Amino acid sequence: MISFENIHKSFGSRGVLQGVSLSVPTGAIRFIIGASGAGKSVLVKHLIGLIRPDQGRISLDGEDITHLTEKGFYTVRMKCAMVFQHSTLFDSMSLIDNVKLPLRKHKNLTSSEAENEAMYRLEQVQMAKDARRYPADIGDGLRKRVAIARALTLDPKYVVFDEPTTGLDPLAAVNVDQLIRELSDEFNVTSIVVSHDLRSIFTVADQIAMLYNGQVLLDGTPDDFRQSDDSVIRQFIEGRATGPMEFPKASRG
Amino acid sequence: MGLLLSRQHQRSALLRAFALLSQTFLWLGRGSLRRRRQQFIEQLFEMGNRSVLFITVTLGTLGMISVFQVLIQVDRILPEYSVVGPAFLLTMVREFAPTIAGLMIATRVGSGIAAEIGSMVVTEQVDALRMCNAEPVDYLVAPRFAACLIQTVLLTMYGGVVSVVAGGLVANLVWGIPYEVFFRVDNITYSDFLAGFLKCVAYGIAIPIAAAQAGLETEGGSEGVGTATTRAVVNASFCVVVLDFILSGFAFFFLFD
Ligand SMILES: Nc1ncnc2c1ncn2[C@@H]1O[C@H](COP(=O)(O)OP(=O)(O)OP(=O)(O)O)[C@@H](O)[C@H]1O
Ligand SMILES: [Mg+2]
Numbered sequence: 001m002i003s004f005e006n007i008h009k010s011f012g013s014r015g016v017l018q019g020v021s022l023s024v025p026t027g028a029i030r031f032i033i034g035a036s037g038a039g040k041s042v043l044v045k046h047l048i049g050l051i052r053p054d055q056g057r058i059s060l061d062g063e064d065i066t067h068l069t070e071k072g073f074y075t076v077r078m079k080c081a082m083v084f085q086h087s088t089l090f091d092s093m094s095l096i097d098n099v100k101l102p103l104r105k106h107k108n109l110t111s112s113e114a115e116n117e118a119m120y121r122l123e124q125v126q127m128a129k130d131a132r133r134y135p136a137d138i139g140d141g142l143r144k145r146v147a148i149a150r151a152l153t154l155d156p157k158y159v160v161f162d163e164p165t166t167g168l169d170p171l172a173a174v175n176v177d178q179l180i181r182e183l184s185d186e187f188n189v190t191s192i193v194v195s196h197d198l199r200s201i202f203t204v205a206d207q208i209a210m211l212y213n214g215q216v217l218l219d220g221t222p223d224d225f226r227q228s229d230d231s232v233i234r235q236f237i238e239g240r241a242t243g244p245m246e247f248p249k250a251s252r253g
Numbered sequence: 254m255g256l257l258l259s260r261q262h263q264r265s266a267l268l269r270a271f272a273l274l275s276q277t278f279l280w281l282g283r284g285s286l287r288r289r290r291q292q293f294i295e296q297l298f299e300m301g302n303r304s305v306l307f308i309t310v311t312l313g314t315l316g317m318i319s320v321f322q323v324l325i326q327v328d329r330i331l332p333e334y335s336v337v338g339p340a341f342l343l344t345m346v347r348e349f350a351p352t353i354a355g356l357m358i359a360t361r362v363g364s365g366i367a368a369e370i371g372s373m374v375v376t377e378q379v380d381a382l383r384m385c386n387a388e389p390v391d392y393l394v395a396p397r398f399a400a401c402l403i404q405t406v407l408l409t410m411y412g413g414v415v416s417v418v419a420g421g422l423v424a425n426l427v428w429g430i431p432y433e434v435f436f437r438v439d440n441i442t443y444s445d446f447l448a449g450f451l452k453c454v455a456y457g458i459a460i461p462i463a464a465a466q467a468g469l470e471t472e473g474g475s476e477g478v479g480t481a482t483t484r485a486v487v488n489a490s491f492c493v494v495v496l497d498f499i500l501s502g503f504a505f506f507f508l509f510d
Contacts, residue, residue: 011472050380074386081384088381092292105386 001026002047002158002190007056009042016042018214019056024207027188029180031201033236034211035247040194041085043211044160047192048080049073060158078106081156085163085194087147089135096122096131099150106154121149125179141168148176152183159183161193165200173197177204198237202226210236213246266466266488273469274462276390277398285395292392296400304361304404308412311357315349316416317423324428334428338435341420346441346449347504350413352497355456357412358405359489363464366397367485370468371478379469389469398461405457406450413449448504455500459492 003023009016016039024030032040045051046058049068058066065076081102089098096118103114122128125145135143144167151159161180165173177200183189184206195201201208202222209219210233218225218233225237235243286293323337370393373379379389417436424430467485471477 045380048384050383070383077384077386082380084377084381086376086378088377090378090381101387102385 001059001061002030002192003059004043004046005057005059007043007046007058008054009039009046009051010054015214017053020211020214020216022209022216022219024190024192026190027184028206029184029191029193029204031205031208032192032194032211033196033201033208035236035245037247038211039214040211041162044082044162044192044194047158047160048077048082074106078154079156080158080160081151081154082160083144083147083151083162083164085166087140087144087167089143089146089150091135094132094134095127095138095146098135098146099153102150102153117153118149121153122146124152125149125175141172144168145172145176148179155187156189158190158192161191161195163194163196165195165197173200176200180204198239201237270462270466273390273394273466274458277394277462277465280388280391280395281399283391285391286399289392289396293396293400296396297404300362300365300400300404301408303365304358304408305411307361308354308357308408309415312350312353312412312416313419315353316345316418316420319349320420320423321427324424334424334430335434335437338421338424338430339437339440342417342436342438343441343445345413345417345420346445348449348497348501350416351409351449351452351456352493354409354412355405355453355460355493355497356490358401358408358456359460359463359493360486362401362404363460363485363489364482366401366461366464367468367471367482368478370394370397370465371471371481372475374469374471375474375477394461394465394469397465398458401461402454402457405460406453409449409453409456444504444508448500448508451504452497452500455496456493459496460489463488463492 001023003021005021007017007020020039020043022030022032032043034040042051046053047060049065049070049072053066056066057064060076060080065073068076089095090101093101096115097111099118099121100109100111100114103109103117104111107114119128119131122131125148127142127145127149130138130142135146138146144164148161148164159180164176164180168176180191180193181204184191193200193204205222207219207221208225210217210225212232218228218230220228225233228234231244235245320337320341323341324334327334327337370379373393379393382389382392421432421435424435425432464485467481467488471481473480
């Protein structure tokens with residue numbers, strides 16, 4: 001069970017989150033949607049201590065993790081993995097070394113001890129044959145798959161996917177959607193998925209929250225969203241360029 | 254690190270720089286270089302390659318021009334060339350070799366450090382490191398810091414030699430001053446070398462810290478990297494000038510008689 005309570009976060013004078021509350025029950029798949037710059041990435045990074053709230057409370061399995069130290073977050077980061085939006089692999093390491101890194105740092109394994117496990121994870125995302133290549137040599141979609149493999153190496157109970165299907169071809173995107181569903185159905189993994197991808201939103205999500213102007217505009221099931229007659233939500237899920245929706249300013253203060 | 258980033262707007266830049274410096278020393282003490290030897294060596298070569306031509310040209314030109322200008326003046330006032338060489342060597346050792354080399358390194362190496370770290374921040378690689386329980390200071394700052402410190406000392410010595418030789422050539426070829434008159438070192442003492450050495454060590458410490466700090470504090474997307482790089486060069490050069498002032502004063506009062 002993950003819960004965010006009344007989270008506020010500003011950068012300079014720019015209030016990105018202004019009282020966001022939402023919770024994710026164990027084993028559920030929670031989607032977070034919203035326009036670019038709405039603060040989706042900022043919100044999910046609070047869970048693993050990469051960003052600290054100005055105000056509010058975050059708890060994980062009933063434990064208050066809002067004020068943990070950087071060291072204290074190590075244990076949180078072991079059970080709570082994240083796939084970053086930029087599919088951030090370390091450029092200076094081969095793909096397999098990237099996947100090994102969490103094993104070596106969190107579990108103190110040597111490079112050869114981590115080898116088999118890392119290989120298995122790469123196979124899971126059909127990337128084993130490229131294990132020795134470097135991130136710069138492969139495309140964005142493939143990097144994203146390796147980033148997913150790396151996030152899953154520690155068998156996390158929670159996974160945050162920040163736009164996991166953006167930049168993937170439709171087939172690979174369906175694969176990722178299935179993987180997320182499987183993690184939830186078979187391993188009771190709790191997922192938070194940030195996404196713009198309407199297809200995955202309506203096929204995979206258990207619950208959806210839409211961020212708008214620093215707050216949760218609607219929190220509900222896919223059906224709630226389909227039936228909503230809020231004009232901003234209609235505009236978003238119908239993908240129309242014109243409508244009442246205000247877009248966050250690109251500039252930052 | 255977490256502290257450093259999360260409260261960044263509440264603490265002054267100088268305090269944050271000292272915090273970063275002490276964390277860097279902490280990680281170096283914990284054997285960061287041993288674990289990241291390959292990265293350290295790569296950085297050492299990259300920084301050297303990046304700057305060596307630059308330093309050769311700037312310090313060589315500077316040596317030639319300053320000897321030339323001084324000789325023109327000396328020619329007018331007192332045609333007595335024997336003082337020029339020793340005075341030139343002395344100011345080179347104490348002042349110009351370390352400070353000009355420091356400024357050049359602040360631009361070349363400082364911008365490189367900030368751009369590399371900054372682009373890792375905006376592409377979330379720094380977040381990903383923290384996620385893997387790996388300290389960014391340990392992984393990114395410590396190897397660059399050590400490499401930059403060593404290269405600053407080496408490049409300064411090299412640059413000093415280049416400018417002195419270039420100056421000597423001008424004196425000899427243009428003005429016909431014999432080498433044994435120009436290169437008289439008997440009035441240069443260990444204190445002079447010590448003063449020059451202290452300066453380049455101080456620059457070697459300040460430049461990578463100022464640059465890494467600018468890199469780690471990059472905000473926004475790729476345009477943020479540009480801002481961070483500029484800030485790194487400005488701050489690092491400023492550090493060089495201020496440290497030059499402080500250390501020159503220190504040397505004047507405590508080292509030279
Ligand atoms: N570390 C930071 N420092 C300053 N501003 C930041 C920082 N991180 C994010 N922001 C700002 O917060 C706002 C929200 O950013 P965020 O990345 O959460 O958007 P998003 O909803 O994930 O959008 P996208 O779909 O483009 O990823 C943006 O305006 C961004 O510039
Ligand atoms: Mg985002």
